[in-house]
Amino acid sequence: MTEDDPTRVPRAKNGRAPDVLRVGGWVPMRCFADDEQVDFVIVGTGAGGGTLSCKLSEYGFSVVALDVGPYWRPLEDFASDEHEQYKLYWTDERISGGEDALELGRNNSGQSVGGSMVHFAMVSLRFRPEWFKSRSLLGYGVDWPVDWREMWGYYREVEENLCLAGPIKYPWGPPRPRYPYRPHELNAAAKVLARGCEKLGIKWCSTPIATLSAPRGLAHPCVYRGFCIAGCSTNAKQSAINTWLPRALKAGAEIRDLAMVGRVELDANGRVRGVHYHREGQWRFQRARNVVVAGYAIETPRLLLNSACPQAPDGLANSSGLVGKYLMAHCNQGVYGVFDDEIRWYKAPPSLSLTEHWNYTDEGKDFDGGYAYMSQGPLPVEWSGTQTGNHKLWGESLLRDMERYNHYAGLKIVGECQAMETNTVRLADEKDRFGLPIANVTFAHSDNDKKLIAHAKNFMRTALEAAGGYDIWAEETETAHLMGTCRMGDDPRSSVVNPDGRTWDVPNLWICDGSLFPTSGGVNPSLTIQAMACRIADRIKALAARAEV
Amino acid sequence: MNNRGPRYPGYNVLDKRDTPSWNEITRKVIDHRLTLDGPKFFTLEEWLTLRALCDCIVPQRSGRAPVQCAALVDHKMELDQRDGFRPPSLPSQREAWRRGIAAINEECRERYGGAFHELTGGQQDRLLRLLEEGEASSPAWGDMPAKVFFKRRLVHDIAAAYYALPHAWNEMGFGGPASPRGYVRLDFNKRDRWEAIEQHD
Structure with a gap:
């Protein structure tokens, strides 16, 4: 191993951090001592923590x-290769069970500075406004303790930060400004989706997507390599690692890579005093006035x-007993032809076109919630996983069908999962490489999820047929994304954090990531996580001005 | 059985190695992958079984599955590169593979009187279908369900290794590595000159 192996030796230290936009480059970084009481320690640097x-x-x-x-420099560290790029995923052991056990890692968990956004598919959609009050307005789930109009402003802030490429007019929901960058040219896979929608008489559009359609600073426009979920080696992808974090460093934040937080410590008064973290072979303690968990x-x-x-025998911020409960994923079934x-x-990029028709239409459904569906572009290793898993092929039939790779197209949903208390994250007896108990995850779909999946598969099958597809088959089990487990709410008995992201139990402990979501919506969560992070930052600023932080 | 020849005759993704489609780190990791040729994690006996399993899961029109397929599974075990989760019924991947191969061979001996790699193609195929259907019966499986091992480890790991090889990309007409040069022509039936040409009947 070379000295500059970012998986073994931290890069961000001694007053500098990697410049992600230059090969071998560095940018200056302010550094704090462990015994210096910083205003905020933030655990995690993805869509929530990075933002x-x-x-x-600032x-x-x-x-x-x-x-x-690790703190990657994409230009030099990212191979154009699925197998090698497994290094971006959270591959430390987790146990995953339940009737519809989640496949963790690849499409829902990252382990990089920049979090799972480093391998996200860049699809950046706003929630349908009614979803923030789904109980009151649509009759299912629970209400978020936030107003959609407030979120609408933060969505815009994130869309501008990511220079989203998207259509001039978005066909669904309340009016919004045009996207900052022009839409990308559609590939054939995206045109298959468009053909199907037009045949069936529903709207479709070019996906609002976080990869550049024009230059931005040192980053070139997307060159259509298609390795997006294996990490973008050209920096066309706009995500936490090359947008929020460089801004954070410039504003004086310190980012510590290869630093595993094992425990948040409470003092005798029930307030957080800092975090125990493992870095460079030893456990250390960082003092802080506030801790934000964003993992x-x-x-x-x-x-x-x-x-x-x-002081907190059942875990921090857990007086409601809800920490680790109401875990959600998205239904992610694909139909291929x-x-x-x-x-x-x-x-x-794999999903250049989409339709949110079934997110915004409430008629003709026998289920609550909604789904978007998008065009697809799996690379060979991922596609072989679909073929051996859901399609149950191996041997001669596998190889022959894999040879039809260039003639396949597919449609895939991001479908709303209902939150269920029985879907959980708990601790296992088994320990990880740091000696910390690993996660034991349990997941099953609700009956409503199953109805949504059946509806979507049926509709997409019709759409693919209408577009000229044949030999059509559908995935039974597939999910993407993770949400819930520390839900936000108005009532300390039924939620873990308050509308500001502050835990009800510990006044200087905050949460800022997808675990806040009380409901999942039928769109990819990253844009909402980032928008919520911008909102929490503004709440913290306002509270600090009143000496309430 | 399909008797047609390769769909993309003459296409070799490795021809692009020294073009703008491959950056330095891509060259490094693929070059390394192609040097893998023998077991570092598995014993020689386990290796014989694994290679025979590869020949069944990713069978070739002629000859054996590329040695790098089994070698990449071995490499994953040697470095213990995990997937990110495991079902509660399986032990961690190294133990699952060790126990799985031992149980497969035990199952074969009980049914056919030989280790997996010694069986005929038909026997191997029947044995694998039996695992897939959850009908394995040897006590050697212990508390590890053969059906889960078959799906989550055996087929998954071998297919993921095979489709990480340029050999498989050539069969599929996949463009392979594409950095920094990606693609220009995205529409139906369009291809750049550095993409595979499909043989039409």
Whole structure:
């Protein structure tokens, strides 16, 4: 191993951090001592923690952000290869059971500075406004303690930060400004979706997507390599690692890579005093006035539960008993068909077109909630996993069908899952490489989820047929994304954090990631996580101005 | 059985190695992958079983599955590169593979009187279908369900290894590595000159 192996030796230290936009480059970084009481320690640097690190440091707070992942320079560290790029995923052991056990890692958990956004598919959609009050307005789930109009402003802030490429007019929901960058050219796989929608008489559009359609600073426009979920080696993808975090460093935040937080410590008064973290072979303690946990829907509850102490024997912020409960994923079933045309779906971002028809239409449904569906472009290793898993092929039949790769196209949903208390993250007896109990995850679909999935598969099958597809088959089990486990609410008995992201139990302990979501919506969560982080930053700023932080 | 020849005759993704489609780290990791040729984690006996399993899961029109397929599974075990989760009924991947191969061979001996790699193609195929259907009966499986092992480890790991090889990309007409040069022509039936040409009947 070379000295500059970012998986073994931290890069962000001694007053500098990697410049992600230059090969071998560095940028200056302010550094804090462990015994210096910083305003905020933020655990995790993805869509939640990365965004919040930027916003709070720009507001003048002192920030140390810790992440267990390596600090990559995409231009030199990212191969154009699925197998090698498994290094971006959270591959430490987790046990996953239940009737519809989640497949964790690849499409829902990252381990990098920049979090799972480093391998996200860049689809950046706003929630349908009614979803923030789904109980009151649509009759299912629970209400969020936030107003959609407030979120609408924060969505815009994130869309501008990511220079989203998207259509001039978005066909669904209340009016919104045009997207900052022009839409991308559609690949054949995206045109298959469009054909199907037009045949069936529903709207479709070019996906609002976080990859550049024009230059931005040192980053070039997307070159349509198609390796997006294996990490973008050209920096066309706009995500936490190359947008929020460089801004955070510039504003004086310190980011510590390869730093695993094992325990948040409470003092005798029930307030957080800092975090115990493992870096460079030893356990250390960082003092802080506030701690924000932003590890996503498995690592966040895991850390809170692993931080149990005499003052909080069931884990931190857990007086409601809800830490680790109401875990959600998105239904993510795909329907695939073969076409006479060459599709060559490996080219360009996988989901360049979509329809939110079934998110915004309430008629003709026998289920609550909604779903979007998008065009697809799996690369060979991922596609072989679908073929051997859901399609149950191996041997001769596998190889022959894999040879039809360039003639396949597919449609895949992001479908709303109902939150169920019985879907949980708990601690296992088994320990990880740091000696910390690993997560034991249990998941099953609700009856409503199953109706949604059946509706979607049926509709997409019709759409693919209408577009000219044949030999059509559908995935039974597939999920994407994670949400819930530390839900936000108005009532300390039925939620873990208040509308500001502050835990009800511990006044200087906050949560800022997808684990806040009380409901999942039928769109990819990253845009909402970032928008919520911007909102929490503004709440913290306002509270600090009143000496309430 | 399909008797047609390769769909993309003459296409070799490795021809792009020294073009703008491959950056330095891509060259490094693929070059390394192609040097893998023997077991570092598995014993020689386990290796014989694994290679025979690869020949069944990713069978070739002629000859054996590329040695790098089994070698990449071995490499994953050697470095213990995990997937990110495991079902409660399976032990961690190294133990699952060790126990799985031992149980497969035990099952074969009980049914056919030989280790897996010694069986005929038909026997191997029947044995694998039996695992897939959850009908394995040897006590050697212990508390590890053969059906879960078959799906989550055996087929999954071998297919993931095979489709990480340029050999498989050539069969599929996949463009392979594409950094920094990606693609220009995205529409139906369009291809850039550095993409595979499909043989039409």
